[in-house]
Amino acid sequence: MARTPMALQDSSGGAGAGSTPTRSRCVTETVNGSHHFTINGYSLAKGMGVGKYIASDSFTVGGYQWAIYFYPDGKNAEDNSLYVSVFIALASEGTDVRALFELTLLDQSTKAKHKVHSHFDRSLESGPYTLKYRGSMWGYKRFFRRAVLETSDFLKNDTLAITCTVGVVVSSTQGPKLYSIPLPEPDLGTHFGSLLDSGEGADVTFEVDGEIYQAHKLVLAARSPVFKAQLYGPMRDRNAGKIKIEDIEAPVFKAMLHFIYRDSLPDTHELTGSSSSASTLMAQHLLAAADRYGLDRLRLLCESKLCEDVSTDTVATTLALAEQHHASQLKAVCLKYAAANLAAVMHSDGFEYLKDSCPSLQSELLRTVAGVDEDVGTGIRNRSVWGQHSDGTDANGRRVRQRT
Template sequence: LTSAFTIRSEAVNKGGPAEKRAQLPISDEATNGAAEVLELTGTATTTTTTTTVTTMADDGSAQDESVKVVKFNYMWTINNFSFCREEMGEVLKSSTFSAGASDKLKWCLRINPKGLDEESRDYLSLYLLLVQCAKSEVRAKFKFSILNAKREETKAMESQRAYRFVQGKDWGFKKFIRRDFLLDESNGLLPDDRLSIFCEVSVVAETVNVTGQTSAQQFKLCKSLMNPNPMGQQLRLSKILEGGGDQSHPWGSAGWGLSSTSVGTTRCLVPYYGLKQCPSAIQVPPCRLSEDLSALFESKQFSDCTLVATCKSNGPQTFHVHKAILAARSRVFHAMFEHNMTESERNEVAIDDVEPDVLREMLCFMYTGSSPCVDQMAQHLIAAADKYHLDRLKVMCEQALCAALTAENACVTLVLADLYSAEQLRTHAINYINVNATEVMNSEGWKDLVKEHPTLLAEVFKALATQQTPPVVLAAPPKKRIKHCPY
């Protein structure tokens, strides 16, 4: 028995520095039944997809920008899993794998069979580790699942976005699956005491620009990152040339997730050359309603009411407005002017709970339907939009706050969503907290949430438990099978 263990220890050392293990050696080779030892094996497969973006260069030629996404799978098999003796915090690592022989990125999986720390001691923790990287960083999504006795994927958990990996950095799930659920033979996750972990990785590789001439009538204007959600649209060009008829061009767009520290803007310009106008064409000028109403508000002409906003620093500020427009846009102002209230008789309305700059932005929206400063004022505008029943402005504020979510402001945003019944923002904030729980729990906003908002805290924990905890199965404790060494 001693000799068998010694041989396997040498096999590990030949493959590189061995992780600290309890007693049992680890090998990527078969045991041939020589002894009951922990055995790890793995295989990888690779596919590569490329998404192309066609743009126009300065000289009028077509320019293709290709974003390559490399997808590969890795199957990690651990035989005799119930004999694993690693204690809480101790690690098992797979052999390294990559997308191919020429790929400079080297990855491995690591598990903590009895959890990473005290909080996860009843769970198996599972992580994807970037072992070697020639670049400063890479971005990748990953999905873990366990193959049952029928070789079907079960208990899958997937990253919500592409995470930033640097060499030596890992991402994964501290509470991947409960140990009692995994070890229960009735669940069929350890056939023949074999744990099979299936990992899918999608790496955003380099961007390549290709310039050349093209006569294609269909242009690819879709920039895709990880798992885009396509939306189909039609661009219809009315009659261009006599006898030519109308032309329809299929268009596509896609959405993708950005990390909390990234902001991206994609603009698309499609130039057409050599177009001629039909002699019989009548060109309709663009609608200027928004611009005209904005000019009406700024000029103060024909105004019949004054809004007075108090300002702590500069005193009250007045805004000359038109009752008809305010009443048409807001049910609150409509009721105020309709029922012969004091404000209606004096043609003056005191606004005590909205700062002047916020009130001006709200009035800009009521006159024009747009809010140029919504990103900067979203936290204050959402309160005004909720009070005066400006539903579209409220949703615009939700969108701006959702795009600005970070670990520092996620809890504050959740409280704001709860205060003003912003359900979409509430859902996004809870999801963000769940995905970035470690960073969020170190923020000042989390401390305030724990202290001042226990109901919201309970809702966050409920969502987190629903996402990560497998269903409870009442069954007898698993029985270990004891095999005797033939020597």
């Protein structure tokens, strides 16, 4: 996020001769962030009714949640659907939030003649706009005449694209910093990674799929409770200078060692090639290895990676994997995705595997489906559903501040 500063400085001095004045300054600036909102199927959205909107997903700027509201039939009944309306809404709790806004309707031709409404880089007579509470909005009831919009370069392949920038005004008082020394980035992982690469001082050897890897017992024990028990516990093999690892492929074990020493994921493309499916498969195997060796942070990194790749083709197998290896956050994501796309998921190749490998998940999936249906019935399935609120109110039915 960018910051645009304005500074006010004050000073005060003592009454005695030779006294040194102390100084401080108040810095008022904007914390800026943008969100790109694509509306596919514009022609299907028409006719939903005046005052009803399509909402973007919420996005965070300056510690507050925001959302873009697009009204295909306009916000005002008196305009007789001649205009489309666009507003930016405060979507989280907040009181008297001051902000600048910019709305851009993107020209999708090569001309790039975008329609821009902006408060940035120009003087404002009364300063930034103030949003009083959650649900308060700023925007344009007559953002664009609908007949002109539908024959323009802004609409292409029945799709509109809107970019919104929000600049939240924040202030802070700063005292003097007499001395300042820039700090370098943490390099512990770099040094331990070099130790792994060189093999210097290694005191344990692993054989994995015919490949040999040297490592250091103390490092492994410090990072993994399983390695600690295996190498230093009461049941350890005192003569085991070489350990054979079963059921883990060599590239997966190498990636796990990389994490243990460097606390980061390796470049999986170097290990598996450029295929995204191979990268996903590596993350799946690495998740299983992380669970086996008690590497909780590695498991979470793998959960995050697999969450990005969830689709109707992968969600069933990923859900089974999450259940088997205690990946609770990934499991929750998969259940919600599968419930929302149940018909397509049931026809995927992985669904039969899910039924056979994790039959207990069927009841959890049904409960999740019931929860999704309940949300749909109350109109709160997610932030992107078509809003049902009448003109001039927020999600709680309160009147909101509007600007045209």
